[in-house]
Amino acid sequence: QQQVKQSPQSLIVQKGGISIINCAYENTAFDYFPWYQQFPGKGPALLIAIRPDVSEKKEGRFTISFNKSAKQFSLHIMDSQPGDSATYFCAAKESGSRLTFGEGTQLTVNP
């Protein structure tokens, strides 16, 4: 049972554009929502994370928007750069437990 659904599967944007990746979850016990960035051949690296009592969190060019009532959250990458080309995973976590990952979005930023 897929508890975190992520879309789109792949995304191509032009340099300077906005990249938007969406996730939806089912388990209302989730209380922590991180996003991970993964380059080929590397392990996932934590990018930014949010708690459900906050509707938005911004760190540099990366913003998470969170809609608790809709059980959805999204990652926005402003001024996308070719170096942002990677696979992005949303995840969700219950307190003191493991991460449940989305299926991933392969982002390509064209120069």
Next chain:
Amino acid sequence: NAGVMQNPRHLVRRRGQEARLRCSPMKGHSHVYWYRQLPEEGLKFMVYLQKENIIDESGMPKERFSAEFPKEGPSILRIQQVVRGDSAAYFCASSPADRGIAGYNEQFFGPGTRLTVL
């Protein structure tokens, strides 16, 4: 401050052999998680361990797979009698015992072990 270390980075085994994957958590971290990533897929949780204890193994296949995190030394994920379907990247993550400023036990991932079964 070294991150999570995994070895080997690449492992090739023939069907029926055993695979042993090692994970050394970040300094000061006492929680270890193992995840498996099949090609073109997301990471799937396998097992969560603390020193000398298995906390949650609900994602681990019932047969052939085992994990341990001894009092001394790295965590070990062992796969016996490997089959081609075991070919995947296996990632270890570690977290501290306390929740820190963020209020959560943030997980930090290692570079993974890529297992190929011939």
